[in-house]
Amino acid sequence: MKKSFLSIGLSVVLLWMAGCKEPTIDEGILPFVEPATVDPDGGTWRTIVLKSAADITVPQPTAATSDTYQKELTDIKNGLLSISPEQNTAVNYWADGGVRRWNQIARQLVAKYNVVPDYLTNPNIGSPSDPANPMASPSFAARVYALLSVAQYDALVVAWRAKYQYNRPALERQGVIGRVPIADVPSYPSEDAAIAETSYQILAYLFPNEAGWLKAKATEHKQSRLWAGASVPSDLKAGEDLASIVATTVLDRARSDRFATAHDPTNSWQTALASAPFDVKWKSLDSPVRAPMLPLGGRVKTWYDSTALAKLAPAAPPATTSTEFQKALGEVRDMASARTRDQWSSSSFWDDGIATYMLAGHWNVIAQDLIRDARQNELRSARTYALMNRAMQDGSTASWATMYRYFVPRPSQVDPTIKTSVAIPNYPGYPSDHAPISTAAGTILAYLFPDQASSLNAQATEAALSRLYGGIQYRFDVDEGTKLGTAIGNVAVTTAKVDGAK
């Protein structure tokens, strides 16, 4: 009898296991945070693409005592009682912060489009430069985040200016009990509508195939603020209108920033390679061989002072015949042949390669947590992202310019016995692009969040060194890149000091 029970028991175990579902891994529910400050002077902060917030006139709202407004208010109050579960989900989702949410959406799209054409399963695949289906590269990603946060920031400065100019009281001051914590700022125009509309327009320009999906997201974002009890429709309308103007201005800049030709449609890089002032010429280590990534990426318009940035260009790297170079190569070789598990792990952690939101996205995640912890309001969040993302894009652009000047080969090209723990990027190596992007981001974030400075600097250093651990970069690539990044980060800090925010 015992035997039967046991065998039945074991059979049941087998069947039960076969019926199991994989556990769901989720990010948990983060608590809502109420902004630490409201920044009433936000409307005077220096804008980036707009000359000033006064460039855009937000029409005067109807008076708070008017029947039109009172009806809007009553509708919101009544509406709060009949929110569906789906609407409530949307309310909670967007209450985490519009700027942060749209930054996440941008990261998700970068990861989606950050794919190399699959030559292995489809050798006849075409060029990856189809504008309708952009391939997200490190420079592309940095530009996405920069354009998005710059547009959000400018739109929010305009919104803030109008908010404190017209002072339409927040709904909670008029007896509405919001479903989520709501910033105590004047409600007209809606900052959420401004964020949603600019974000939608910028991202739809960068990812044209996603326009429909983005539009739906933006609509949901705006509507969620009515359901939350944060805004009335006329607040949304005004936010949306001002955002459209800001988006148009930012998109004008995007169209003329020379990124569209960064993939070098005329293949001028071949001439540049032939005349490059370095003794060994870079070549693609991919099989099959591919043209390098965005050869003219270094000509893209910079956000910060281009003359100052040009002066930061790293000097010529040591020739392969020099002792200095041989020593550097030897270091990579030794590192690669005796790579520790921790070095592997570090290189993998900071690789942010294909199919990810890229290194710039990684720093946006780091910034996101700092912003949340500091309880920054929407305007301040956008400022943090905009300062950092401009610095990162400029860091990327500046490293691209030097890379395609010297065409320095990667370590594995000079010594094929060097094996790498991460994929070898298909572009020249000097300087490391990881170093300036990370150091620039680390420097500006350390200024904005001084309590975290030592941890941020340590992360930037590790990100830069991870490329040496990976075996794809010499130490002089990392050192020069770090110098470049620190200088760009300091330019960003100088900008931050005088932009009006305290």
Place this chain on the structure above:
Amino acid sequence: MRLTAYTVLIVLLQSLAYQTHAQGLVDGFMRGQRKASLAVIGSQDTYDSYYVGKTEIRNPNIGTVTTQALTLVGTYGLGYDLDLIVAVPYIRTEASAGYSPKQEGFQDISAALRWEAYDYKFGKLRVSWQFALGYSVPLQNYVNDALVAIGRGSRNFDARTLLHFKTGKFFLTGQYGYIRRGQVTLDHVVNTYDPGQVNPASGSTVNSPDVTDMSIRTGIITKPFAADVWIQRQTPYNEGTDIGPGIPFPTNAVGFTRAGASAYLRLIGKLGLTGGYSVTLDGRNIGKFTRITGGLVVGL
């Protein structure tokens, strides 16, 4: 007729942990009470093409991948109907082209308990029905998220049932099992775009799809000699990913159909030689490898 412990085909006794080594820790032959055997098995796998999803491709950035393993397998009869089996493989794997580093080290220790629940005789035919439960755990934090890797780093729970027929020299064993693969922690945060939400994580922990495992083995067995042929099919049970740029390897849905033959020859006393050869007939997110094995078995 209960067989002596060591005239068996330990060639299959390799780690159940790693898919390329997951031929099954368990065969149909019980060891017998207080009988033990120890085997040292060497194996070499090579492949120059692998399956991305179910599409077979060659990758010039990898070339030919060669994996060598040395596995120590011990079996012990805890009771006349209960065996304990333990295996520890040391693995080295290397690609002939490209820049992927060689990986080497101890992989996963696996252990299984096998219980013979029923043992019937119908004239000359003997039928035995068995259950086995196994567990495996990585011996070290090896690199798991690379095409060239010694394992996938998951802790696995393995439950299976076996039906074993024997008449005279001939035998036939069928088994069906379910391998539950635990979660794997990667070196990096998972942020690949995934509309199917196979990895709905914003951390670095991912699910590794479970698999079902079926095999049939038949052959002849005598005291000094044994030979058999087998076919094994492993099928991913849960939804998983396909090998792709940026996709974490541990989340891939891995499956295969493989066939092989093996033989055992007693040398002197309780010492025997074993060898085998197997090929991959089809697969999913796995190398299309062929494997040769050879080893020494000693009864204790």
